[in-house]
Amino acid sequence: MKTQRRIEQIEMAHGAGGKASRRLIEGVILPALANPVLETLSDAALLTIEGRRLAVSADGFVVKPLSFPGGSIGSLAVHGTVNDLAVSGARPVALMTTLVLEAGLSGETLEREIDAMARAARACGVDVVGGDTKVVEHGMADGMYISTFGIGVVDERLTLSPRNVRPGDRVLLSGPIGDHGITILLARGELELEAEIESDSRSLTPFVEAMCNAAATGIRWMRDPTRGGVATALNELARDAGVCVAIDEDAIPLRDEVRGACEILGLDPLHIANEGQFLAIVSNDQADRALEAVRNVAGGAAAAVIGEVLAAPAATVISRTPYGGTRVVDMLVGDPLPRIC
Amino acid sequence: MKTQRRIEQIEMAHGAGGKASRRLIEGVILPALANPVLETLSDAALLTIEGRRLAVSADGFVVKPLSFPGGSIGSLAVHGTVNDLAVSGARPVALMTTLVLEAGLSGETLEREIDAMARAARACGVDVVGGDTKVVEHGMADGMYISTFGIGVVDERLTLSPRNVRPGDRVLLSGPIGDHGITILLARGELELEAEIESDSRSLTPFVEAMCNAAATGIRWMRDPTRGGVATALNELARDAGVCVAIDEDAIPLRDEVRGACEILGLDPLHIANEGQFLAIVSNDQADRALEAVRNVAGGAAAAVIGEVLAAPAATVISRTPYGGTRVVDMLVGDPLPRIC
Numbered sequence: 025m026k027t028q029r030r031i032e033q034i035e036m037a038h039g040a041g042g043k044a045s046r047r048l049i050e051g052v053i054l055p056a057l058a059n060p061v062l063e064t065l066s067d068a069a070l071l072t073i074e075g076r077r078l079a080v081s082a083d084g085f086v087v088k089p090l091s092f093p094g095g096s097i098g099s100l101a102v103h104g105t106v107n108d109l110a111v112s113g114a115r116p117v118a119l120m121t122t123l124v125l126e127a128g129l130s131g132e133t134l135e136r137e138i139d140a141m142a143r144a145a146r147a148c149g150v151d152v153v154g155g156d157t158k159v160v161e162h163g164m165a166d167g168m169y170i171s172t173f174g175i176g177v178v179d180e181r182l183t184l185s186p187r188n189v190r191p192g193d194r195v196l197l198s199g200p201i202g203d204h205g206i207t208i209l210l211a212r213g214e215l216e217l218e219a220e221i222e223s224d225s226r227s228l229t230p231f232v233e234a235m236c237n238a239a240a241t242g243i244r245w246m247r248d249p250t251r252g253g254v255a256t257a258l259n260e261l262a263r264d265a266g267v268c269v270a271i272d273e274d275a276i277p278l279r280d281e282v283r284g285a286c287e288i289l290g291l292d293p294l295h296i297a298n299e300g301q302f303l304a305i306v307s308n309d310q311a312d313r314a315l316e317a318v319r320n321v322a323g324g325a326a327a328a329v330i331g332e333v334l335a336a337p338a339a340t341v342i343s344r345t346p347y348g349g350t351r352v353v354d355m356l357v358g359d360p361l362p363r364i365c
Numbered sequence: 366m367k368t369q370r371r372i373e374q375i376e377m378a379h380g381a382g383g384k385a386s387r388r389l390i391e392g393v394i395l396p397a398l399a400n401p402v403l404e405t406l407s408d409a410a411l412l413t414i415e416g417r418r419l420a421v422s423a424d425g426f427v428v429k430p431l432s433f434p435g436g437s438i439g440s441l442a443v444h445g446t447v448n449d450l451a452v453s454g455a456r457p458v459a460l461m462t463t464l465v466l467e468a469g470l471s472g473e474t475l476e477r478e479i480d481a482m483a484r485a486a487r488a489c490g491v492d493v494v495g496g497d498t499k500v501v502e503h504g505m506a507d508g509m510y511i512s513t514f515g516i517g518v519v520d521e522r523l524t525l526s527p528r529n530v531r532p533g534d535r536v537l538l539s540g541p542i543g544d545h546g547i548t549i550l551l552a553r554g555e556l557e558l559e560a561e562i563e564s565d566s567r568s569l570t571p572f573v574e575a576m577c578n579a580a581a582t583g584i585r586w587m588r589d590p591t592r593g594g595v596a597t598a599l600n601e602l603a604r605d606a607g608v609c610v611a612i613d614e615d616a617i618p619l620r621d622e623v624r625g626a627c628e629i630l631g632l633d634p635l636h637i638a639n640e641g642q643f644l645a646i647v648s649n650d651q652a653d654r655a656l657e658a659v660r661n662v663a664g665g666a667a668a669a670v671i672g673e674v675l676a677a678p679a680a681t682v683i684s685r686t687p688y689g690g691t692r693v694v695d696m697l698v699g700d701p702l703p704r705i706c
Contacts, residue, residue, distance in 0.1 A: 031472035033468075034468055034500055038466070038500050039498060052472070052479055057479065057482070068495065071459055076414065076415055078516075080514070080516060081461070082463050082496050082512070084463035085499070086505075118412055122423050122512040123425065124465070125375045125379070127376055128375065131393070134372070135372075138397045153403050153421065154403060154422065155394075156423055157380060159379050159380025160427050161704075166505045171425065173423050173461060175516065177415065363499075363502075
């Protein structure tokens with residue numbers, strides 16, 4: 025076991041979903057709370073309660089600004105948790121929510137966000153069955169923070185685990201990357217940059233269900249690449265599965281606006297957060313069927329097979345360029361985009 | 366239906382658990398998120414998933430200071446959620462947690478609170494199976510906020526509802542009131558007041574289980590009187606059940622230190638938050654057996670029958686003095702003790 029460096033104080037990067045987050049979780053949280061379910065470090069925890077497999081997921085939301093093109097903290101808080109359940113192979117059945125409100129927040133803003141939450145939940149076919157509200161003094165929160173908890177019933181046709189991933193498997197991505205992160209960045213108005221772009225915040229359940237109906241036995245692993253982006257999600261998979269994930273740079277769906285903003289800002293789109301996309305590892309023989317199923321769902325036309333699993337170099341993600349070159353794709357380090365969700 | 370006053374802006378009282386909280390929930394949250402489970406407004410939501418009754422509960426914690434005599438935010442976040450499940454008649458099986466950390470928080474404080482959470486969870490026999498961590502800029506949170514989500518299996522011997530409460534039923538209270546609220550108030554060091562007192566933060570599961578084993582069919586309703594205190598919990602019951610709850614002032618367990626602090630500060634102990642006590646309405650014929658069971662659990666010796674249910678005046682809580690007088694006990698109005706949990 026590696027010796028973890030002690031954490032002197034919390035920095036923004038500890039919340040960014042990249043290397044520092046992993047260090048916080050593996051160095052402080054896992055050793056204290058150690059149990060077999062927690063140690064899977066998946067987006068949702070799988071519980072067997074009296075013979076029935078359930079998935080539960082918890083997410084905090086501190087996005088800034090509270091509302092942005094394509095969504096707001098209320099809808100994001102629903103989609104984020106519903107999506108963690110979806111990529112764990114679970115159909116959401118109920119949500120709960122806790123609110124931390126700053127004294128002085130306008131009633132109008134609160135109503136708008138509760139309404140956004142309600143509309144998103146209805147569209148996902150799930151009820152918000154309970155919650156809790158706390159108020160802190162003005163200046164002790166940034167408007168409002170939301171935590172959402174979700175519970176879902178696991179699709180028994182699926183057995184998802186990094187351990188099931190094999191060389192030869194294909195990497196499926198549901199659509200263009202980086203829309204959410206770049207939208208938030210631009211919405212802050214701190215950059216002299218504008219683009220016609222909006223967050224991809226949406227429910228992934230319809231896509232995952234269609235894919236499962238078409239190719240359940242071929243699906244090895246799923247993840248929604250939020251904080252840390254596609255690069256971090258695939259690096260965690262490569263490490264946990266002991267494989268190499270090779271992606272083809274040309275195959276990755278990416279909007280010109282996101283590509284342009286990333287070039288100007290010196291960011292790698294593979295590190296930018298998404299809130300309405302998922303990655304799936306699918307067996308080679310069922311990859312085409314899975315892809316077709318996702319493409320046939322409204323909003324899924326840009327889905328693509330973006331790469332494959334190789335045996336070596338293990339625990340590595342590489343990107344192959346159209347000219348035959350390759351580069352190693354690392355996890356996110358530091359936090360170029362704080363409070364993205 | 367009453368017309369609700371619109372909320373112009375959020376004030377501390379909206380988080381205090383009293384009248385303003387009720388107005389926020391009934392005026393803004395319920396209308397938007399409307400569904401039958403949410404509308405029960407109980408501490409935990411009861412779900413039937415494929416034939417099995419589960420209870421789920423969500424709580425936010427913003428207590429200030431983070432640590433205090435008898436506990437800290439980490440242990441409080443476990444006990445608070447475990448207790449919401451317990452008074453809903455459920456045995457906790459798993460917890461999840463989200464952390465909002467302020468940049469600059471010391472690693473030592475974080476480790477201490479994760480450890481407190483881990484120890485409390487172990488003592489409650491429940492695993493923390495997952496969670497999420499977010500970091501906000503320095504000044505955008507007060508050290509750390511925690512949300513905890515719990516899932517439990519409902520004890521099928523129980524049928525709890527305000528609708529089951531009948532005139533003649535007894536009111537059982539598990540121990541002395543106000544310890545938590547007064548401890549927090551004194552721990553802030555803003556008052557020229559000291560007292561040998563500590564928070565009652567603890568798991569209620571052993572007490573509730575013992576009581577159910579002794580008198581399950583007699584138990585009509587349970588609640589842990591946290592924010593808003595015993596007065597608010599009983600007022601909500603009186604309203605929901607359409608009954609009068611009459612309590613005997615002399616029968617209520619109360620430490621001299623809490624009584625003294627309340628007298629000096631002009632507070633009613635019935636409005637002060639508790640984190641390790643519960644109220645139960647028990648049928649008259651099983652009340653003695655229930656009380657004896659609670660008293661036989663370590664820490665339960667001070668439990669008492671503190672009153673009874675009357676038919677009228679409906680939707681009212683009255684307190685009877687030893688001299689034959691009565692006074693109406695109202696819900697908490699305003700927020701004398703912000704950020705108590």
